[in-house]
Amino acid sequence: MDVVPFRIWPPVALGLPLAVGVAVTGVWGDPVTLPAAAGPLGWLLLLGFACWNGWSLWLFRQHRTGLLPGQPTTGLVERGPFALSRNPLYLGLVVLYVAIALLAPSVWALCLLPVGVVALEWGAIRPEERYLRARLGSAYDDYAGRVRRWL
Template identity: 60%
Template sequence: MDTVSFRLWPPVGIGAPLLAGWLVTAQWGDPVDLGGWRVPVGWALSLAFVVWNGWSLWLFARHETGLLPGQATQSMIEEGPYRLSRNPLYVGLLALYLGVALLVPTFWGLVLLPAAVLLVRWGAIRPEERFLHERFGAAYDDYTRRVRRWL
């Protein structure tokens, strides 16, 4: 088998808590004002997402390996953002999560960020790590010793 089986598609695992936080904010409001600092920080995080994830996605294309569920994993990527994080796409999505939560704004979305982290870890990262260990063996194990899961 050369494809990973996700328990939960990562954008759903990350997006659902943000949506829930936004719905709570829309219904009952936020208990605190996040202040004016949130706008430049939110835009900076959103821009960082575009650059970081764009670079990561470009590497997937360059290595001709699958990105979406059901696409075959042909190779391990160990360059660019993958030298700093084993999961740069998820790091980028979480940066976007924070950026959007700050720009909307939704305090409750910020509070639910740990839920997004746990969902993506359980729903995507653990199955991916198991799959990559089975697919690439010692090479992947060595990579996990050299590169952190997040940053």
């Protein structure tokens, strides 16, 4: 097996609930109004996403391993964001989701975030963990024992 057999491609797992939430807000409105701080917080989260995921992708490139879903993994990256989370890119996508929901603004999108996280966990993270265990063996098991899945 050269690549992760995703059940759901990660951007779809989060993008679909986000799009549904924003669409529901557009059609029916939100049950409550987000505070004025939602916009600036959204921009701050967007900047955080760009830095965090940029750093993570840079480390992948430095280690010459697959950058994107569908590319083979050739080794473990254990520095930087990967020392804090086994899934920093997925964590970054969750932050991006919240940023977009705040900037939209869409309370419904925020309410659907758990659906996206469950879809991401089931559709991408679990299959990826099985792939990494099969591909990297005890090195991945040791890493998984030291570093939490999320934070």
